Amino acid sequence: MKATRTISESGGLPARHIDAFLDRLRAAHYSEVTLRKKRRVLCTFSGWTKCRNIDLIDLDESAATRFMTRLIEAPRDRVQRERATLRQFLAYLRAEAIVHSPTLGDQSAIARIYCRYLDHLRQDRGLAGNSLLVYGPFIRDFLHSHAAGDGSILPDAFDAVTIRNHLLSRSKGRSSEYTRLMAVALRSFCHFLFLRGDTARDLYESVPSVRKWRQSTVPTFLTPEQQEALIATADRSTPCGRRDYAILLLLARLGLRAGEIVAIELDDIHWRSGELVVHGKGRMVEHVPLSSEVGEAIATYLRDGRGVSASRRVFLRMWAPRIGLAGPSAIGQIVRLAFARAGFRPACRGAAHLFRHGLATTMIRHGASMAEIAEVLRHRS
Numbered sequence: 001m002k003a004t005r006t007i008s009e010s011g012g013l014p015a016r017h018i019d020a021f022l023d024r025l026r027a028a029h030y031s032e033v034t035l036r037k038k039r040r041v042l043c044t045f046s047g048w049t050k051c052r053n054i055d056l057i058d059l060d061e062s063a064a065t066r067f068m069t070r071l072i073e074a075p076r077d078r079v080q081r082e083r084a085t086l087r088q089f090l091a092y093l094r095a096e097a098i099v100h101s102p103t104l105g106d107q108s109a110i111a112r113i114y115c116r117y118l119d120h121l122r123q124d125r126g127l128a129g130n131s132l133l134v135y136g137p138f139i140r141d142f143l144h145s146h147a148a149g150d151g152s153i154l155p156d157a158f159d160a161v162t163i164r165n166h167l168l169s170r171s172k173g174r175s176s177e178y179t180r181l182m183a184v185a186l187r188s189f190c191h192f193l194f195l196r197g198d199t200a201r202d203l204y205e206s207v208p209s210v211r212k213w214r215q216s217t218v219p220t221f222l223t224p225e226q227q228e229a230l231i232a233t234a235d236r237s238t239p240c241g242r243r244d245y246a247i248l249l250l251l252a253r254l255g256l257r258a259g260e261i262v263a264i265e266l267d268d269i270h271w272r273s274g275e276l277v278v279h280g281k282g283r284m285v286e287h288v289p290l291s292s293e294v295g296e297a298i299a300t301y302l303r304d305g306r307g308v309s310a311s312r313r314v315f316l317r318m319w320a321p322r323i324g325l326a327g328p329s330a331i332g333q334i335v336r337l338a339f340a341r342a343g344f345r346p347a348c349r350g351a352a353h354l355f356r357h358g359l360a361t362t363m364i365r366h367g368a369s370m371a372e373i374a375e376v377l378r379h380r381s
Helices: 017-028 032-052 061-071 076-097 109-124 131-147 162-172 174-198 224-232 241-256 259-265 292-304 330-342 353-365 372-378
Strands: 275-279 285-289
Touching: 017 032, 017 076, 032 061, 032 076, 061 076, 076 353, 109 131, 109 174, 131 162, 162 174, 224 241, 224 330, 224 353, 241 259, 241 292, 241 330, 241 353, 259 275, 259 330, 353 372
Parallel strands: none
Antiparallel strands: 275 285
């Protein structure tokens, strides 16, 4: 079905498209308060397009970006809300063939490079989706910070000095782990540019190293008493509490990683055999025993907390859209809230991983060998 040129009689966005879009969100259980906020954004956007004689069929990301430039001094939450609304609305228009989807030729130079880089990570490097969520934002920030006004890249962007200065400027006030991950992403991007022929030599070594002493200190962990206190903070009388209780048990009893919990789908739970299929690092798929305590917590959440959703993910967002959790950071937020309720303060970043360290420490204290611990935690090295 081809997109058709649609212009409202009064200019701007046709009201019927805005109404249909909001009806779609209403069916996805968005609250009326949220829908009113989104309507205000779209009505403002409609007036903006009318003043600039932008037809509906010509809407794309560049128009949304120009509209967002008026919010330079606005609060961050407002900017995020309006950007998300425009992104959702544009996706709806394209899904309904009201606006054509961009071809590779329609994309800006930045968008083309970024998409090809993600394809390189996914297809050539074989990285998992969670790794793309780590690398992607760093490279997107680098590209946008060295963009010309027309969406192209500044001539000196792919230069050793430029890349090094970008790392140094973005690392101010950041943790060493954040800076280390940014350096890893930039090195990966430099190698990609060399393979593509965008740079005459591999600028991999131009990215400064971030010092990190391996095994210089004993890993931080949670004691069994602290783990039980955190688990007990989940209010199991509410759907959110039942979800969080099951997640905390998966962290404490099975030592799962945050990303592994996010990826669990309904078909991964084998109730009859008492097993859970875990999609781990390096695209490894393994079966782990599902204890009665953890299984009962998951079953209670599925029956009395999860609700109806087209998503196959076990653990869903509490707010619309009712889809799977966005990523490992969502698990981290659940753990941080548990810390706050218990009155604890995590001694390091990666609060969810402290459960995994705690399980390993408990096993050591009960006489388990390193090989046995590695098997339980599914470590390959």
